[in-house]
Amino acid sequence: HMMPPPEQFSRQMSELGIGDTNTIVVYDGAGLFSAPRVWWTLRIFGARDVRILDGGFPKWLSEGRPVEAGFTKRPPAHFTARFKAEAVADTLRVREALETGAAQVVDARPAERFTGEAPEIRPGIPSGHMPGALNAPSSTLLDHGRLKSPEALARVLDDAGVESDRPVITSCGSGVSAAIVSLALDELGRPAEALYDGSWTEWASTKGMPVATGAAERKSSKI
Template sequence: MPETTATPDSPFVSTEWLAANLGAPDLVVVDASWHMPGTGRSGATEYLEQHVPGAVHFDIDAIADRASPLPHMLPDAHSFAVAMGAMGIGDGLRIVVYDSVGLFSAPRVWWTFRAFGATDVKLLDGGLPKWLAEERPVEDGPVQRRPAVFNPRFDHSLVADLERVDRALASGSAQVLDARQEARFRGEMPEPRPGLPSGHMPGAFNLPHGHLVADGRLLPVEEIRKVVAASGLDLSRPVITSCGSGVSAAILWVALEMIGKTPLALYDGSWTEWGASGKEIVTG
């Protein structure tokens, strides 16, 4: 698979690029590692065990709307700004985000930064697995950066809620693309969250995020086009990305952006909200 370079229009930077720029005063590296409930893995613990030198950890369960019953929903702009300031992430910095799987939870944090107005945020191609495979340096323990000031410019249009998704499906004004496994989408496999029914929204399309990633890296552009075409999605119409809880929906976002189809919005509550809402559920 070809290397990804730090071109202005690419969402990725390569491990070579990061190694060459590591330690630059205007660069902050963010470890966004997070794992599904039930995996027995902790992104926060793994971060403390090893991370890219100087990286801070972004915990999507902590930097979230803690009052919401839904998992890792976006916080309000003030709370996000306070959290970023405490992490030493301020205005004007270049941000590079990675995770310990390669390409799983990092896109969610990449998208979150963009939603709150960060203008120069990239994903590390191949993430920590590629960095480690190349025997690049790591460190352990927490990282404390100097406090900074982050002035959020929250773009509400990038975030879809339950009613917006319901209206879009009912009116046909946008398509919903769901990143969950086929069996969960069809209602043939239980959801990982107890008590939540499986199935999908009426009219939604299915593109499991695993079909877009190989060895922790996004597929080449032409292969992405083929996978997206096979889902039945109409690229001439607006798209809202969705998944189980708003994490892997961001992988779809990155993939669609790579083929020139930036989504309209990401459904933050995703299936965790829809499945429990009493809205129509389709199986099969």
């Protein structure tokens, strides 16, 4: 997976002046794109209080709030990395979840890439999806760079076939937009069981992994 060793993460956080007791606010330049991945990463390394700035930097600018240039230097702090390995899924775990129904796999890629109608953005990687995966494009969870209301999020996930009482593993192309689905689930009080860090790029690059095209096959566990 793409996670650094805990000792490296701890050292880099400490060098940034981020300690165990700090409240951490994350934002990005798109409104809401990469910030959820940082939010997720910080949390699985044990950060206690991580938040995302609603609307990110674009909303901050649109409201005329102050900005500055350069880098902020903070005094070194102590950050203890406690890696939650169970929150990071690998290919074998995802395949088992799909085969046994132990968890729902929710793919955040655009529908056209999920169905195989549009090419993947990474050379050499076919489009399509893991057999049995569901598709909830990250864009459908957002409204002008902001997370939709809990009611709207619940509708989007329900329309995608995601059952609220079953575990979820989130996925996407490379582990970034999957965190937007994880954030939406967290907002609904239904935290994802794990995020597939290698996501579709790893799955489609692994010999022997099946690839499906067309719409998702929805198999309800309810009778």
